[in-house]
Amino acid sequence: MAASGILPTTQQRYMNGVPLPTARKTLRMKEKYVILLVFVTFGSVCFGAFFFLPDLRERVNVIEMRKHMQNVDTMIFPKPGEGSNDLSPGKGKILRHDNSGVDTHKIDDKERLRKQMEIQWEQEKMAEAVAKRLNMSKDDTKKVQGEIQGEKEKMIQKKKEVEAQQKEEEQEKLKEVQKDHEGGLGAQGGEPKDEETAERRAEIRRMMLHAWNNYEKHSWGANELRPITKRGHSASIFGTLSLGATIVDAADTLYIMGLQDEYKKARDWIATSLSFEGATELSVFETNIRFVGGLLSLYGLTGDQIYKTKAKNVADKLLPAFKTATGIPQSMVNTKTGSSRNWGWASGGCSILAEFGSFHLEFAYLSEITGDKVYLEKVMKIRETLNSLEKPNGLYPNYLNPRTGRWGQQHTSVGALGDSFYEYLLKAWILSGKKDTQAREMYDAAVKAIDEKLVKTSPGGLRYLAEFKSGRIENKMDHLACFSGGMFAMGAEGSDNKEKYLKLGADITNTCHESYDRSATKLGPEAFRFDGNTEAKSIRQNEKYYILRPEVIEAYFYLWRVTKEQKYRDWAWEAAQALNKHCRVDGGFSGLRDVYQEKPSLDDVQQSFFLAETLKYLYLIFSEDDLIPIDKWVFNTEAHPFPVTA
Numbered sequence: 001m002a003a004s005g006i007l008p009t010t011q012q013r014y015m016n017g018v019p020l021p022t023a024r025k026t027l028r029m030k031e032k033y034v035i036l037l038v039f040v041t042f043g044s045v046c047f048g049a050f051f052f053l054p055d056l057r058e059r060v061n062v063i064e065m066r067k068h069m070q071n072v073d074t075m076i077f078p079k080p081g082e083g084s085n086d087l088s089p090g091k092g093k094i095l096r097h098d099n100s101g102v103d104t105h106k107i108d109d110k111e112r113l114r115k116q117m118e119i120q121w122e123q124e125k126m127a128e129a130v131a132k133r134l135n136m137s138k139d140d141t142k143k144v145q146g147e148i149q150g151e152k153e154k155m156i157q158k159k160k161e162v163e164a165q166q167k168e169e170e171q172e173k174l175k176e177v178q179k180d181h182e183g184g185l186g187a188q189g190g191e192p193k194d195e196e197t198a199e200r201r202a203e204i205r206r207m208m209l210h211a212w213n214n215y216e217k218h219s220w221g222a223n224e225l226r227p228i229t230k231r232g233h234s235a236s237i238f239g240t241l242s243l244g245a246t247i248v249d250a251a252d253t254l255y256i257m258g259l260q261d262e263y264k265k266a267r268d269w270i271a272t273s274l275s276f277e278g279a280t281e282l283s284v285f286e287t288n289i290r291f292v293g294g295l296l297s298l299y300g301l302t303g304d305q306i307y308k309t310k311a312k313n314v315a316d317k318l319l320p321a322f323k324t325a326t327g328i329p330q331s332m333v334n335t336k337t338g339s340s341r342n343w344g345w346a347s348g349g350c351s352i353l354a355e356f357g358s359f360h361l362e363f364a365y366l367s368e369i370t371g372d373k374v375y376l377e378k379v380m381k382i383r384e385t386l387n388s389l390e391k392p393n394g395l396y397p398n399y400l401n402p403r404t405g406r407w408g409q410q411h412t413s414v415g416a417l418g419d420s421f422y423e424y425l426l427k428a429w430i431l432s433g434k435k436d437t438q439a440r441e442m443y444d445a446a447v448k449a450i451d452e453k454l455v456k457t458s459p460g461g462l463r464y465l466a467e468f469k470s471g472r473i474e475n476k477m478d479h480l481a482c483f484s485g486g487m488f489a490m491g492a493e494g495s496d497n498k499e500k501y502l503k504l505g506a507d508i509t510n511t512c513h514e515s516y517d518r519s520a521t522k523l524g525p526e527a528f529r530f531d532g533n534t535e536a537k538s539i540r541q542n543e544k545y546y547i548l549r550p551e552v553i554e555a556y557f558y559l560w561r562v563t564k565e566q567k568y569r570d571w572a573w574e575a576a577q578a579l580n581k582h583c584r585v586d587g588g589f590s591g592l593r594d595v596y597q598e599k600p601s602l603d604d605v606q607q608s609f610f611l612a613e614t615l616k617y618l619y620l621i622f623s624e625d626d627l628i629p630i631d632k633w634v635f636n637t638e639a640h641p642f643p644v645t646a
Contacts, residue, residue, distance in 0.1 A: 186633075188256060204618045218231060221244050224246055225246065249608040278335065283332060308369055317335045327385055329356050350402070357382070358420040362375075362636060392407070412469075414454065415477065426443045431642060456475065475531055482509070489559055523592065525546060538595075548591050616639050
C-alpha cells in the first residue's frame with residue numbers, strides 16, 4: 001500500500017469492471033531526441049543566415065545608380081541638334097496643324113518621366129533608411145514599422161498629386177489642340193444669320209437628340225435601336241458582338257452640333273468599352289467606313305489620342321482580308337482567326353467594287369497620322385491592280401476576282417455595288433490637297449465613260465443614271481446613286497468642262513428630288529425606274545421601301561454649298577418634315593416599308609447611318625459654310641469628315 005500523503009500519478013478507471021488504459025504523462029526517449037533535433041536545426045539556420053548571408057547594400061552603390069537614372073531623360077529625349085533627324089514615316093513623321101514640325105496631337109512625356117523618377121528616388125531613400133534601421137534592437141521594431149507606414153502613405157499621396165497634375169496638364173494641352181481644330185478648321189459653329197434657317201437648324205438638332213436619347217435609353221451599347229419595340233438591333237454586317245455602332249457613327253455629329261454632354265458620354269464609352277476582341281465575322285467595308293472612319297473623324301475634329309489608337313486597333317483587325325494574290329480584299333473577316341471570305345451571292349466568289357474601292361480615305365489618313373505606311377500600301381496596291389486592268393467600254397464592272405484579277409459578271413452601276421468607288425477617286429484627290437493626280441485622272445476617265453454610256457434622259461426630260469448589265473441598259477436608278485449629284489458638282493472644279501459637270505450634278509439631283517416628290521410620303525424609294533409611262537417611280541414592291549437613307553440629302557448639301565440656290569435648302573426642309581411626319585415614333589426614327597402609302601408600315605430599325613449621315617447633312621445645309629468648310633474637310637462615304645492635307 002502506498003505511503004500516506006503521496007498522491008498517485010495516475011488514477012485507474014474502470015468501465016463495467018474492466019480496467020481502462022491510462023494516459024501517458026511523459027515523452028518517450030525517441031520523441032525527445034526528435035524535438036531536440038528540430039531545435040538544433042532551426043538554431044543552425046538562424047546562425048548561418050546572420051553570419052554568412054551577404055550584405056546586399058554593399059553591392060549596390062545607390063548614389064551611382066541615381067546619377068545614372070538622372071541621365072535617362074537625356075538618353076530618351078535628345079536635346080535639339082542631337083540624335084536622328086529622320087522624319088520618314090514610322091520614325092516620328094511630321095503631322096499637320098503645326099508649322100514648327102512638331103506633332104500637335106502628341107503629348108510630351110518628358111516631364112512626366114522626370115516626375116516618376118523623383119518618386120522612384122524617394123522610394124530608394126526610404127529603402128536605405130529601412131535597411132539601416134534593421135540593425136536596431138528588437139525593442140525598436142514597432143517604431144520602425146510605424147515610420148515605414150508613414151513614409152508609404154506620404155509616397156502614395158505624392159503619387160496621387162503627381163498623377164492629378166499630369167492629368168490636368170494633358171487636359172490643358174488637349175484643349176489647346178481642340179481650340180486649334182475648332183478655330184482653324186471649322187469643326188463647330190456655323191450659326192445661321194437669318195431666323196428661319198436658324199429655327200430649321202434647331203429642329204434638326206432636336207431630331208438628333210430624339211434619335212440619340214432613345215438609343216441611349218433603350219439600347220445603349222447595342223449596334224442599333226429598334227424604335228418601336230424599344231430594344232437593341234444588330235444587322236449581320238456587325239457579326240455577333242455588340243460594338244456600339246450607333247455610338248461611333250453618331251459621335252462626330254454630336255460634336256459638330258455642339259451637343260457636348262451627349263458627345264462626352266459617347267467618348268467615354270468608346271474609350272472604355274469599344275472592343276473588337278472575340279470571335280465574330282464582320283463586313284470589312286462596313287467596319288471600315290463606320291468604325292475606322294468614325295474614329296478617325298473624331299481624331300481629326302478633337303485631337304484626342306484615344307481615337308487614333310482605337311482606329312488603328314480596328315484597322316489592324318481588317319488587314320488579314322487583304323492577303324490575296326491581287327491585294328484586293330475579301331468582304332468578310334473573322335476578328336479572332338483572321339480568316340476571310342467573299343459573300344456567297346457575289347459573282348463567282350468575287351469581291352465587290354464599292355467595297356474594296358472604299359478604303360483609300362481611311363487608310364491613307366491613318367498612315368499619315370500614325371506614320372505606319374502599311375495602310376497606305378494596302379490601298380495603293382488596290383489602285384495598282386485596278387489601273388492595270390482593261391475596262392470594258394471604259395467602265396468598271398461591279399465584281400472582281402481577288403485571286404485571278406479578272407472581272408466577274410459584266411454589271412456596272414453607280415448605285416449599289418459600285419457607288420463609293422467613284423466617290424473615293426475624287427475624294428482621294430481632294431484629301432491629298434489635290435496632289436494625288438493619279439486619283440483625279442482615274443476619276444475623270446470613269447466619269448467620262450459614265451456620261452457617255454449610262455447617263456440617260458427620260459421622255460419627260462429627267463436625266464438619270466442607268467445600269468449596264470450583260471451588254472444591255474437597264475433603266476433603273478438606285479437611291480444610293482443619288483449621291484452622284486453632289487459628286488459631279490464637287491468634281492466640276494478641276495474638270496475639263498466645269499459647266500457641263502455642274503449641270504449634270506444639278507440634273508441628277510433634280511431627278512432624285514422628283515422621286516421623293518412623286519411619293520405619298522415625300523420620301524423616295526430604294527430604287528426607281530423609267531419604263532414606258534413610269535418616270536422616277538418604283539413599280540416593284542421590293543423597291544418601295546425607305547430606310548432613312550441620306551444620299552438625296554447629301555446631294556442637296558453639296559449643291560447648296562456650290563451653287564447657293566435656295567431650292568436645295570427648301571428641298572432639304574421638305575425631307576426633314578417628311579421624316580418627322582412618317583418616320584418619327586416615340587422611341588426614335590424608323591424606316592418605311594412602302595413610301596407610296598399615306599400611312600406606311602414601319603420596319604422598326606433606326607439605322608446608325610441616320611445619325612451619322614442623314615441628320616448631319618441636314619444640319620450642315622442649315623448652317624453657315626464656315627462649319628466643316630468643304631475646302632478644308634472631305635467626307636468619307638459614311639459622312640465622317642477628315643481634314644484635308646495642307
